[in-house]
């Protein structure tokens with residue numbers, strides 16, 4: 001009678017990383033404590049179906065096994081024993097992996113059937129179940145934890161973790177206009193512990209990059225002639241390599257990141273792994289760079305801070321801008337009454353296409369009377385304009401309205417005395433996106449909401465204006481000219 005042995009476990013590593021080890025039919029001597037030596041016979045590749053591996057076990061037994069199937073899509077392989085000094089007869093085994101859906105973990109299922117000589121059933125069953133499978137689970141866990149899969153057979157690093165990579169970056173040595181943004185060559189050091197080094201393919205341009213360049217937030221981007229500062233808060237690209245104690249990312253993974261320390265205007269960069277999310281296949285690099293920071297901003301503004309719902313009277317400034325279009329789109333889906341300000345008729349057309357029901361065209365920040373006329377005052381104002389719109393915002397708000405001041409494209413907002421709010425019981429918020437993605441889990445969850453919203457049509461992709469990385473200064477000039485609609489992306 002055939003015996004069956006089935007064991008399974010969860011490995012705390014993404015499926016690609018576990019599979020990269022297990023699909024190599026000749027890898028066991030590197031991680032399985034029962035295996036002494038392993039070689040593939042006849043110089044065949046270790047992923048060639050039909051190849052035979054020859055094991056010597058630590059206890060002196062020898063086993064020859066043949067690879068029967070290998071499926072990289074299903075993450076599954078089968079093999080059988082063709083000859084062994086152990087009395088395992090008609091032994092056929094299957095290894096299969098599945099991703100665990102709530103994180104970067106892997107479900108590993110290992111099963112076999114075989115016959116044994118009478119009287120040896122129990123002994124051989126336990127030997128396979130515990131000595132091979134359960135020990136293998138623990139051994140592979142340890143192997144991955146120690147980064148053993150990142151070492152080549154002769155002990156050298158398999159990936160270029162030790163070398164700096166050349167990078168082209170855009171830096172400023174003093175605060176000022178767009179002309180201060182100058183390309184320079186540099187080196188991206190190898191990723192340190194907890195870091196991921198990324199070959200960037202698209203970099204998101206945000207208005208905060210302009211504030212940093214102008215010197216409005218010096219602690220965030222300190223610069224001097226001897227110590228240039230590199231703006232940029234987000235980018236997308238491919239993982240080059242990872243530092244120690246990083247799980248969840250492998251070289252070649254398509255990723256995007258968002259973080260509170262500038263430095264994204266470059267071609268290669270190492271960033272903390274908590275800033276990074278893997279990209280779904282449907283989201284292209286430039287779409288990710290255009291959407292990650294701005295989409296997450298729209299999400300927290302509408303759902304967390306503004307609590308926008310059906311019937312909310314929402315005033316959105318710069319409604320045709322990067323954040324503005326996403327906010328209009330998403331808010332309309334929530335059933336809000338969306339009123340937007342823009343500075344040109346062309347922008348008004350685009351804002352309408354993205355769900356802005358009432359568009360006010362104004363270049364000089366006059367909108368309060370029209371808002372009052374349209375809806376009797378705004379429940380929520382999403383304001384990236386800053387000082388020039390200050391009095392009009394107060395006048396445009398409805399009783400118990402909420403002024404969300406998220407930016408200051410027109411100039412820094414002067415201090416607001418609490419008494420300015422009391423006349424209509426107003427509330428005032430000054431949020432920053434980075435506080436809404438302060439853990440990897442929050443970032444992953446919010447990014448997923450943005451990708452889902454894009455996939456199900458809740459938001460549509462805003463127009464993207466692309467500039468080469470070298471032309472970052474032109475991108476800034478254009479953003480500041482108030483001529484852009486949608487998002488700007490730099491391409492290294």
Ligand SMILES: NC(=O)c1ccc[n+]([C@@H]2O[C@H](COP(=O)([O-])OP(=O)(O)OC[C@H]3O[C@@H](n4cnc5c(N)ncnc54)[C@H](OP(=O)(O)O)[C@@H]3O)[C@@H](O)[C@H]2O)c1
Nearest residue numbers: 207318321322323342343384406407408409410432433482
């Ligand atoms: N706090 C956060 O978490 C957070 C996150 C992301 C963005 N933001 C803020 O949200 C706002 C929008 O950001 P964005 O990156 O999507 O930029 P954007 O809206 O694409 O561009 C800025 C827009 O602001 C308007 N504007 C009005 N006066 C301006 C002036 N004097 N100079 C330049 N622009 C002026 C322009 O639209 P019109 O010409 O149509 O008026 C311009 O297109 C910015 O204030 C930004 O700082 C904040």
